[in-house]
Amino acid sequence: MKKRFAIVLTALSCALSGGAFAQGKIQIGCTATTDCASAMVAADEGLFRKHGLDAEMVLIGINSNIPAALLSNSIQIGGPTSTVFIQAVDGGLDLAAVAGASVMNTSSNEAIAAFVRNGVTIKEPKDFVGKKVGAPGLGAFLHVLFRKWLMEKGVDPKSVNFVEVTFPTMNDVLKSGTVDAVLTAEPFVTRMTNAGTGYVGARYGADLARTEPIIFYAASRDWAASHAEDIKKFRAAIAEAAVIVNTDRAKAGASIAKFTKQPLDIVKLSPPNHSEPALKSDQLAWWIEVMKQQGMLQTDPDLNRMILK
Structure with missing residues (x-):
């Protein structure tokens, strides 16, 4: 596992080394799903700017590439699925969850x-x-x-x-x-x-019929520790955007369609996943058990360390 992430990290670093991102601007990487709707809405509705954060969304093709992108600093915050995040931490990558994105519901x-x-x-x-x-x-x-x-x-x-x-x-x-x-x-x-x-x-x-987190926002622990104020601003914007995602289907749908490049008429056919900004360590316990059943983990991940306080 550590070898796999190291290979991906090296490849991404080489591919992205030709152009550094603008200093001070936060890149938020997500795949083309509705699970990062709160970040999409926060970007479209100016909520990141409202809270003093210069941020933009970046489309990532494969979710399992997000941890390596975070470690290479090609993005500063990403939306890995719970399983990708846990497996990356188990593989030795020092990542921390900074806010909740989506949870499973009916x-x-x-x-x-x-x-x-x-x-x-x-x-x-x-x-x-x-x-x-x-x-x-x-x-x-x-x-x-x-x-x-x-x-x-x-x-x-x-x-x-x-x-x-x-x-x-x-x-x-x-x-x-x-x-x-x-x-x-x-x-x-x-x-x-x-x-x-x-x-x-x-x-x-x-x-x-589960209710655990699908995707949450994560960052490298080093970056999060040195950008505590940015994390606070990000969390404030996501909390405000989550209300819109959960109550204003039209605005959420427009932001999802824009980011995922899906026709708005198609996006409107299904509501965005429920956004839940709060994230607790015990919510990841079920995922860890499932991953152990599937032989995906080599260690016993520390639930309390996974989430940035």
Whole structure:
């Protein structure tokens, strides 16, 4: 694990070394999902500026690249999934969670799906055996949650061939037959359904019905320690933006569509995931247990150290 993160970190550092980011400006990296809606809204509605923070959003293709991007300082705050964050810390990266982003609830769980291409038959969990399934980050939220669902249904996750596929390329990858299914969520489910690419093979998020964090905002511990005032400003802006995300679907949808480059009409078909700025260490306990079951952790992560006080 440490070797994998070291390789990714080196690659990202080399790729980004040609142009340093403007001093004083904070880059916030997230993938093309609704889970970082509070940061998207804070940027669009001027809430970062209101709280004295010069910040902009940066689109990251694969969630599992976020920890390395944080350590290389190509972004200063990122939105890793709970599983990516925990695995990075377990692998030796000194990261700290600085604020909550999204949590699982009935709405977000219903939006999660294993989407199957036309020509492939999936009627029950065991039908995924031997199939090639694309995930937007191996070890990320949707991947780990799906493997948990397979285990609860009596299917060995090792019998499924998982590969990484970014959200924006899922439709094309399915159409080409490169993969048999993808692990995705709204608005991509509706967009691919409308395109006639395939069908929903499983609503595994709804089946599990959990309430733990999906994504939260994190930073390198060194950066957070030397930018305590910026962290306070960030938290204040996120707390204000979370209210908008949870109560004003129109504003939230517009910000999500702008950042993810999804058509607004498609984004409007599903509400953004519930935003919860507060983050407590015990909320990560379930994820740690799940990851231990899947043999993803080498240590016993310190829950109290994970979250920046």
